[in-house]
Amino acid sequence: MSLTGLFLIVFLLVHLTGNLQLLMDDGGRQFNLYAKFMTTNPLIKFTSYGLYAFILLHAIQGILLWLKNKAAKGSSYAVNNTRATNTVAGFAKNMGWLGIIILVFLLIHMYQFWLQMKLGHLPMVEYDGVQVKNLYAPVTETFSNIGFVVFYVLSMVVIAFHLWHGFQSSFQTLGLNHKKYTPFIHGLGKLYAVAVPLGFALIPILFFLKNM
Amino acid sequence: MALANMNLTLKVWRQSNNKAKGNFETHKVVANEHMSFLEMLDVLNEQLIQEQKTPVAFEHDCREGICGACSMVINGQPHGPQRGTTTCQLHMRQFKDGDTIVVEPFRAKAFPVIKDLVVDRSAFDRIIQSGGYISVNTGQAVDGNTLPIEKDLSSQAFDAATCIGCGACVAACPNASAMLFTSAKVSHLNLLPQGAIEAEQRVLSMVNQMDEEGFGMCSNVTACEAECPKEISVDNIARLNRQYIGASLKSDKMA
Numbered sequence: 336m337s338l339t340g341l342f343l344i345v346f347l348l349v350h351l352t353g354n355l356q357l358l359m360d361d362g363g364r365q366f367n368l369y370a371k372f373m374t375t376n377p378l379i380k381f382t383s384y385g386l387y388a389f390i391l392l393h394a395i396q397g398i399l400l401w402l403k404n405k406a407a408k409g410s411s412y413a414v415n416n417t418r419a420t421n422t423v424a425g426f427a428k429n430m431g432w433l434g435i436i437i438l439v440f441l442l443i444h445m446y447q448f449w450l451q452m453k454l455g456h457l458p459m460v461e462y463d464g465v466q467v468k469n470l471y472a473p474v475t476e477t478f479s480n481i482g483f484v485v486f487y488v489l490s491m492v493v494i495a496f497h498l499w500h501g502f503q504s505s506f507q508t509l510g511l512n513h514k515k516y517t518p519f520i521h522g523l524g525k526l527y528a529v530a531v532p533l534g535f536a537l538i539p540i541l542f543f544l545k546n547m
Numbered sequence: 548m549a550l551a552n553m554n555l556t557l558k559v560w561r562q563s564n565n566k567a568k569g570n571f572e573t574h575k576v577v578a579n580e581h582m583s584f585l586e587m588l589d590v591l592n593e594q595l596i597q598e599q600k601t602p603v604a605f606e607h608d609c610r611e612g613i614c615g616a617c618s619m620v621i622n623g624q625p626h627g628p629q630r631g632t633t634t635c636q637l638h639m640r641q642f643k644d645g646d647t648i649v650v651e652p653f654r655a656k657a658f659p660v661i662k663d664l665v666v667d668r669s670a671f672d673r674i675i676q677s678g679g680y681i682s683v684n685t686g687q688a689v690d691g692n693t694l695p696i697e698k699d700l701s702s703q704a705f706d707a708a709t710c711i712g713c714g715a716c717v718a719a720c721p722n723a724s725a726m727l728f729t730s731a732k733v734s735h736l737n738l739l740p741q742g743a744i745e746a747e748q749r750v751l752s753m754v755n756q757m758d759e760e761g762f763g764m765c766s767n768v769t770a771c772e773a774e775c776p777k778e779i780s781v782d783n784i785a786r787l788n789r790q791y792i793g794a795s796l797k798s799d800k801m802a
Contacts, residue, residue, distance in 0.1 A: 336766075400764055400766070403763065403764060404721070404722035404723070404724070404763035404764055404766070406656065406763075407655065407656050407657070407722060407723040407724070407761055407762055407763030407764075408654065408655060408656065408720075408721060408722060408723040408763060409654060409655060409656040409723070410654050411654065412620060412623050412651055412654060413558075413571065413623075413649055413651060414620075414622050414623035414649045414651075415623050416622060416623025416624050417623075417719070417721060417768070417770045418624070418719075418770060418773035418774065419768055419769045419770050419772075419773055420769045420772045420773045420781070421767070421769040421772070421781065422767065422768065422769055424768060424769075424770060427766065427767065427768040427769070428721045428768055430766060500767070503767075504766065504767040507767045507781070507784065507785050507788070508765070508767065508788055509788060509789075509792070510785045510786065510787075510788035510789025510790070510791075510792060511785070511789075512782055512785030512786070512789075
């Protein structure tokens with residue numbers, strides 16, 4: 336869980352950096368060129384297969400762990416009153432449920448953009464004589480729908496909860512704990528859990544406001 | 548000084564044996580704030596005996612917070628609301644007149660209920676048997692400071708050694724994981740020179756036994772640390788993970 340989780344944490348940062356190009360005021364030129372690069376560069380292609388594998392591994396491992404732990408607990412208490420010291424008990428206890436929501440979000444998200452880019456028929460645009468798929472178009476269209484904007488923002492809140500616990504938890508699982516750097520990891524984890532989902536959530540919000 | 552009486556409503560888990568289906572029973576108890584929680588249960592049991600009913604079975608031994616016998620979950624918290632305290636050291640002044648208190652047994656597959664609030668914690672004994680010892684004959688007591696041990700290290704080992712094996716960590720854990728217990732026992736021996744010799748074997752065997760007993764996996768909820776009556780730190784769990792990963796990679800020992 337920890338290794339795949341850390342990989343996905345790194346991925347989120349790369350993904351956010353790429354997607355923030357959507358906010359450039361150039362009608363999507365920069366973003367479309369980036370999308371072409373990301374789908375044609377062999378090194379990126381190779382890494383993307385690793386990413387799919389790690390997402391699946393993280394999900395499958397997580398679900399198996401969840402079921403195993405549920406069985407180990409057996410029955411639950413009549414009064415639920417979990418306290419925690421290093422994390423928010425509500426997030427830590429419900430990583431499974433948060434993960435399921437994220438998985439559903441991911442399937443919808445990948446259908447909307449990834450599948451369109453790979454198999455769908457996107458309109459083409461020409462930049463300096465090169466034909467490029469206009470991925471910017473479905474992004475604009477999707478985020479002009481208030482329903483999708485709310486869905487994306489809420490999903491980012493769920494990811495923030497998941498990261499709030501997951502970031503520092505992955506270091507603890509790997510035994511990377513020391514009074515010199517653990518406080519830094521905890522602080523960085525909280526910052527990351529807020530800043531990255533917030534960055535993602537800004538995209539649908541700003542697109543919606545721009546096209547209002 | 549006159550003692551103010553507290554009128555309490557107790558909802559106690561009753562289960563006649565491991566196979567039986569348990570249920571909550573409601574009783575009224577009059578206690579006072581100076582009683583320990585166990586003394587309040589004694590009052591209840593006296594009452595039940597007077598009424599020719601079966602008293603509530605609960606474990607207790609030293610009643611001074613060092614044996615770890617008094618296992619029960621009070622209002623959803625193992626050993627009750629006060630931090631760093633066993634049930635026997637929990638006083639009724641932590642509650643208010645008119646309170647309803649829910650008392651349940653520790654819940655985990657690896658800790659089957661024997662009767663009412665009593666659970667079978669022999670899984671912990673088997674974890675200790677798998678590696679919670681050192682194999683050399685220690686012989687006579689040696690002179691002080693014959694074997695120099697750095698102060699911080701001995702403090703860490705002693706902090707881990709304060710674990711009384713009560714099982715509150717397992718009870719508090721939503722995954723019923725025994726990582727805090729096992730890591731405390733591993734740390735307390737592995738940090739000291741006498742225990743370090745068998746460190747790799749110890750960590751592999753004890754983790755293996757822990758898994759075999761059917762405890763869950765640690766997902767770092769840290770409820771164990773919050774509920775531990777001896778306030779054992781989850782730093783021990785990180786150390787266990789570190790030593791387990793290390794031993795798995797480099798040790799010839801299989802488990």
